[in-house]
Amino acid sequence: NAGVTQTPKFRILKIGQSMTLQCTQDMNHNYMYWYRQDPGMGLKLIYYSVGAGITDKGEVPNGYNVSRSTTEDFPLRLELAAPSQTSVYFCASSYSTEAFFGQGTRLTVV
């Protein structure tokens, strides 16, 4: 039972490049979330999903896109990376109670 798995762990992007952060969970959770961690700001919700085929914007969705074609996978797409997207990204899942987090992806945009 792997829990929530994020890949990659680290990535450096150049301004204007695109990439997809992968997130998969094997707990059959219906809820999945993407957060970014900024210093002194805790976790900010980017996008969330309440089930396969359903996604919705969180607090800071601009510059990101998501999809939820299966229960297990919730990829986060960055189009036209900008320095402001330098952050640590966490994926999480839950079955309406406590959330379980992945190990995070540290992204630097230069």
Next chain:
Amino acid sequence: ILNVEQSPQSLHVQEGDSTNFTCSFPSSNFYALHWYRWETAKSPEALFVMTLNGDEKKKGRISATLNTKEGYSYLYIKGSQPEDSATYLCAFSNTGKLIFGQGTTLQVKP
């Protein structure tokens, strides 16, 4: 906009001191209030999830209370130990969203 506020932002205590933190959240459309512990270089881990007004939860030396009518929760740590040093996050959930406060960072000095 869902606003979750935590105070204080940081706290330094001596080993053996008892301490508490506050989380305030919207009192309307409440579903659940979560507390997480987040150690440096790790992912957040759930401490408590509370759903009912007046809920009290306890895990070892850590306990939490919930007041949904006035929109606040307290986290208490009795007899703080150096291993309690971490950031403590609260999160408010409703309609599928899970919104975090900015966290309280606790440093316990031996």
